Amino acid sequence: AQTVTQSQPEMSVQEAETVTLSCTYDTSESDYYLFWYKQPPSRQMILVIRQEAYKQQNATENRFSVNFQKAAKSFSLKISDSQLGDAAMYFCAYWSDSNYQLIWGAGTKLIIKP
Amino acid sequence: NAGVTQTPKFRILKIGQSMTLQCAQDMNHNYMYWYRQDPGMGLKLIYYSVGAGITDKGEVPNGYNVSRSTTEDFPLRLELAAPSQTSVYFCASSFRTSNEQFFGPGTRLTVL
Numbered sequence: 001a002q003t004v005t006q007s008q009p010e011m012s013v014q015e016a017e018t019v020t021l022s023c024t025y026d027t028s029e030s031d032y033y034l035f036w037y038k039q040p041p042s043r044q045m046i047l048v049i050r051q052e053a054y055k056q057q058n059a060t061e062n063r064f065s066v067n068f069q070k071a072a073k074s075f076s077l078k079i080s081d082s083q084l085g086d087a088a089m090y091f092c093a094y095w096s097d098s099n100y101q102l103i104w105g106a107g108t109k110l111i112i113k114p
Numbered sequence: 115n116a117g118v119t120q121t122p123k124f125r126i127l128k129i130g131q132s133m134t135l136q137c138a139q140d141m142n143h144n145y146m147y148w149y150r151q152d153p154g155m156g157l158k159l160i161y162y163s164v165g166a167g168i169t170d171k172g173e174v175p176n177g178y179n180v181s182r183s184t185t186e187d188f189p190l191r192l193e194l195a196a197p198s199q200t201s202v203y204f205c206a207s208s209f210r211t212s213n214e215q216f217f218g219p220g221t222r223l224t225v226l
Contacts, residue, residue, distance in 0.1 A: 104156030
């Protein structure tokens with residue numbers, strides 16, 4: 001069965017600095033999708049970025065980018081120029097055809113220091 | 115567009131009571147999902163639906179039931195509430211299963 005591991009329960013970063021959140025996953029499949037979701041204190045779950053496994057190019061969305069290492073089964077999220085509004089729980093998730101459901105990591109709490 | 119709406123936002127139940135969590139979406143998505151989120155954990159799928167009249171179990175379906183009579187609505191029924199069902203419940207929908215899921219604001223349920 002597929003699993004998703006986020007090894008950092010909590011991370012902190014100074015405002016305007018860069019931080020990287022780690023995510024590793026275990027799968028024997030070659031075709032799948034990976035996601036990073038953000039959950040601020042409001043509890044609303046918001047998509048940050050999505051990566052298709054067959055695409056070698058790393059996905060980017062403004063200040064958010066991923067480092068997708070398919071062979072290493074690693075999918076880290078880099079947040080550049082951190083802002084106070086980035087403070088949230090960040091969840092990594094995996095989806096494939098065989099599961100028909102998202103498999104979620106336990107999350108990383110990101111603290112932004114002003 | 116209201117997106118995905120959920121009611122109620124908060125609820126306290128006594129052991130053995132039943133209730134229905136409501137979920138609706140106005141994006142014409144075929145796929146809808148119910149998750150629970152326990153403290154310090156990621157989301158776990160309870161049930162999902164691929165269209166009106168079609169539902170299937172997720173990872174943690176015991177103690178819950180769903181129905182999908184319309185594309186828009188996907189209610190979750192809790193029968194005989196137990197303390198283990200204390201959690202935050204999220205409803206979500208998507209255009210395709212591999213696409214972004216849009217989430218409702220969640221329902222915090224406490225069973226005492």
